[in-house]
Every structure is written in C-alpha cells, then in structure tokens.
Amino acid sequence: MRVAIIGQGYVGLTISTFAAKNHKVVGFDLNQVIVDALNKGISHIEGVLSQDIKQSLSLGNYMATTDGAMINDSEVVVIAVPTPLDDNRKPDLTYIHSACKVIAENLTGPALIINESTSFPGTIRNYIKPAIEKYSKQKFDHMYAISPERVDPGREDYNQKNTPRLYAGLTPEATKRTRDFYSTFCDNLVEVSSPEVAEAAKLFENTFRQVNIALVNELAQISHALGIDVRETLDAAGTKPYGFMKFSPSAGVGGHCIPVDPSYLAAVAEKAGVEATFIKRANEVNLDMPKYIASRIAKDNGGSAKGKKVLVVGVAYKPNVADTRETPAELLIDALKDLGAVVTWNDPVVGSWHGNESSPLAGVDIAVVVTKHDAVDSEDILQSAPYVFDTTGKVKGAVQL
Numbered sequence: 001m002r003v004a005i006i007g008q009g010y011v012g013l014t015i016s017t018f019a020a021k022n023h024k025v026v027g028f029d030l031n032q033v034i035v036d037a038l039n040k041g042i043s044h045i046e047g048v049l050s051q052d053i054k055q056s057l058s059l060g061n062y063m064a065t066t067d068g069a070m071i072n073d074s075e076v077v078v079i080a081v082p083t084p085l086d087d088n089r090k091p092d093l094t095y096i097h098s099a100c101k102v103i104a105e106n107l108t109g110p111a112l113i114i115n116e117s118t119s120f121p122g123t124i125r126n127y128i129k130p131a132i133e134k135y136s137k138q139k140f141d142h143m144y145a146i147s148p149e150r151v152d153p154g155r156e157d158y159n160q161k162n163t164p165r166l167y168a169g170l171t172p173e174a175t176k177r178t179r180d181f182y183s184t185f186c187d188n189l190v191e192v193s194s195p196e197v198a199e200a201a202k203l204f205e206n207t208f209r210q211v212n213i214a215l216v217n218e219l220a221q222i223s224h225a226l227g228i229d230v231r232e233t234l235d236a237a238g239t240k241p242y243g244f245m246k247f248s249p250s251a252g253v254g255g256h257c258i259p260v261d262p263s264y265l266a267a268v269a270e271k272a273g274v275e276a277t278f279i280k281r282a283n284e285v286n287l288d289m290p291k292y293i294a295s296r297i298a299k300d301n302g303g304s305a306k307g308k309k310v311l312v313v314g315v316a317y318k319p320n321v322a323d324t325r326e327t328p329a330e331l332l333i334d335a336l337k338d339l340g341a342v343v344t345w346n347d348p349v350v351g352s353w354h355g356n357e358s359s360p361l362a363g364v365d366i367a368v369v370v371t372k373h374d375a376v377d378s379e380d381i382l383q384s385a386p387y388v389f390d391t392t393g394k395v396k397g398a399v400q401l
C-alpha cells in the first residue's frame with residue numbers, strides 16, 4: 001500500500017519504520033531539520049534505529065518530506081501529531097487541524113484516514129472528518145478510522161508487533177481496511193464496536209495510571225506523617241495475589257501522555273455535564289508533589305533552603321530516556337527556587353536542556369533524585385552532597401520520599 005504518516009515524532013516514526021517493511025511510506029513532517037536527518041537515515045527517536053531507516057530508504061520504501069504534495073496518491077493516511085493542552089489545560093487540536101488541512105489539500109483520490117493521535121471520543125467523527133471535508137476542493141469518499149497508539153518509549157518487551165492494538169472505523173468497510181493495514185505489522189488486533197470506544201479506552205488507560213499514581217503519591221505523604229515506610233507498605237500490599245496493582249510514589253507524572261490525556265477525558269466529560277472529580281484531584285496531587293518535596297527538603301535542612309546549592313539529579317521524565325516533556329523536574333526546580341535555593345541539574349542522558357548543559361554530579365549542599373538512569377551510579381549520587389533526597393526508591397542510603 002502507499003502510506004502517508006503525518007508527523008514523524010515518537011509515534012509517527014515508529015509506525016513508519018514498521019509499515020515500511022511492507023509498504024511504500026511517505027513520512028510527512030513540518031520540521032525541515034527532522035526531515036533532512038531522516039532522509040540521511042538518522043533517527044531522532046529513541047527506540048527507532050537509524051539502521052532501520054537507512055534500510056527502508058535504500059529499499060525505496062521510505063522517504064521523509066515537508067512537501068504535502070508527496071502524499072497525493074496515498075491509499076492510507078495515518079495522523080500522528082501532538083495533542084497537547086492549551087494554557088487553560090484544555091484540549092488543543094491545533095496540530096490535528098493543520099494535519100487535516102494538509103491531507104485535504106493534497107489527496108487526489110479516496111483514502112483510508114486513520115487517527116493515532118490521542119484525543120477525546122468523537123474526534124474522528126465530529127472533528128477530523130468534517131475538517132477534511134471542509135478543506136477538500138474535490139469531494140472524495142474517504143474512509144475514517146481510529147487506532148490509538150500505545151507505544152511506550154524506551155520499552156523493549158512490547159512494540160508495534162506484539163502490543164494489542166484497538167481499532168474501529170466509522171463504517172464496516174473502514175474497519176475492515178484498517179484491520180488489513182495493521183495486520184501487516186501487528187499480531188494482535190482488537191476490534192471494538194465504534195471509534196468512540198477506542199478513543200475512550202485510550203484515555204481511560206492513561207487516566208487509570210494518572211489517578212493511581214496520585215493515590216500512591218498521597219499515600220507517600222500520609223506514610224511520612226505517620227512515620228511508616230511507604231515502599232515497604234506497598235511491597236507488603238503487593239503480596240496479595242489478586243485485586244491489587246502496585247504503583248510507586250514519585251516526584252509527579254511526566255511525558256506526553258499521563259499528565260495530558262486525562263484532561264482530554266475531563267474536558268469531554270464536562271461538556272457532557274459530568275464533573276470528572278477524580279481526574280481533577282489526581283492532577284492537583286501530582287502537580288503539587290514537587291512543592292511537597294521542596295518543603296520536606298527545606299524542613300530537613302534547618303527549615304530553609306535559602307542560599308543552598310541544590311542539584312536536581314535526573315530531569316528526564318522517566319529512566320533511561322532523554323525525553324523531558326512535562327517532566328516534574330521542571331516544577332521541582334521552580335519550587336526549590338521559590339524557597340531561595342540555587343538550583344542546578346544533572347542528567348547525562350538528557351545532556352542539554354533549556355539551552356543549558358548538565359552540571360557535574362558533585363559539590364552541592366543538597367541533591368534530589370527525580371529520575372534514576374541506569375548510567376548514573378547511586379554511589380556517585382550519594383557522594384555528591386551531604387544530604388541526598390531520593391524520590392525514586394532506587395538510591396539506598398538517601399532520605400526517601
């Protein structure tokens with residue numbers, strides 16, 4: 001099949017490399033720098049190997065472009081663009097909108113249009129289809145479907161091939177063609193009765209994580225106040241073989257999904273007249289964790305962090321990846337600065353962040369571990385400061401969350 005993938009980021013590039021094993025793939029992105037690198041066979045995404053891109057390029061199965069006209073004869077178009085929150089933490093469909101415009105203005109025949117970007121139930125039916133119809137000069141009978149992406153960057157045991165994939169079309173024919181497409185590189189396809197079910201399931205998967213992370217972060221605060229070890233408590237609860245799933249306390253949630261997607265569900269719930277109270281409260285608890293941690297650190301250090309040299313260790317949102325999107329380290333740095341601390345950060349995996357380079361892991365008054373990469377030695381962290389606070393549970397000998 002001739003396939004266009006709109007957006008060549010984490011999701012789009014991952015799909016492109018899998019699809020290019022069996023199809024002719026055009027990877028469309030607005031970012032010229034990314035496109036130039038991809039056409040030289042250089043991956044900018046962890047988990048996508050440059051050698052896989054090079055192989056697809058040499059077989060003539062892949063090309064990246066910023067030119068919308070190159071998608072003109074695509075039979076399948078996959079949308080994989082960002083779906084962030086706006087300044088009021090409401091869904092921002094600007095990127096989806098611009099993707100719809102590119103698709104509508106360039107397709108010269110009917111295609112199957114699949115959305116993989118995470119959004120609220122009704123997005124493919126009430127937003128993407130009408131937008132493409134609005135911008136199309138020629139009227140084609142496009143088919144529409146949803147197949148939410150479940151990629152977990154940095155994960156090796158689950159990938160596009162073995163992660164079960166939900167899908168549903170707006171029509172039975174769209175559903176069938178979506179199955180035909182994904183079955184060429186995914187072993188486990190799960191058909192649901194409507195696109196709205198697939199869209200809602202994706203949001204609920206991440207809301208489930210967000211709410212449980214908030215709950216365990218609240219337990220960490222309760223346990224500290226009661227003088228109980230929260231991690232031992234969780235390990236103890238985890239011995240129950242049924243009805244319990246262990247989540248671990250942390251400095252908060254990060255990445256493109258968990259801090260964002262639940263607010264898409266809350267927004268659509270509100271529109272339907274239901275208040276998403278759990279989601280709102282979970283957001284508050286998770287977003288407040290950095291302030292709680294900063295206040296614990298101040299308390300342990302004579303009641304004030306003023307003038308203290310504090311090093312935030314690990315600014316990626318999770319271990320062993322360089323992704324800093326929505327990282328709780330950002331809020332923690334702000335919270336520590338608000339208390340008058342002089343804050344620097346160390347993260348050899350991230351390297352440079354906000355135009356600054358990673359600081360040495362040494363010579364500070366206080367170190368606080370937000371993310372513990374395998375490449376960073378616990379002993380080095382413990383040696384870096386007389387007081388080390390660990391939010392990860394991985395640095396034994398440090399003060400624990």
Ligand SMILES: NC(=O)c1ccc[n+]([C@@H]2O[C@H](COP(=O)([O-])OP(=O)(O)OC[C@H]3O[C@@H](n4cnc5c(N)ncnc54)[C@H](O)[C@@H]3O)[C@@H](O)[C@H]2O)c1
Pocket residue numbers: 006007008009010011012028029030031034080081082083095096098099102116117118119149150151152153256257
């Ligand atoms: N990253 C993940 O782990 C993950 C997992 C599951 C679902 N998702 C969802 O997938 C979607 C994409 O996320 P991502 O992580 O791949 O984002 P990303 O930021 O890594 O990549 C998005 C790419 O889209 C490009 N882009 C933006 N607007 C465009 C347009 N109009 N046309 C073409 N390209 C455009 C950007 O330049 C960027 O390269 C989001 O809805 C996200 O919530 C992400």
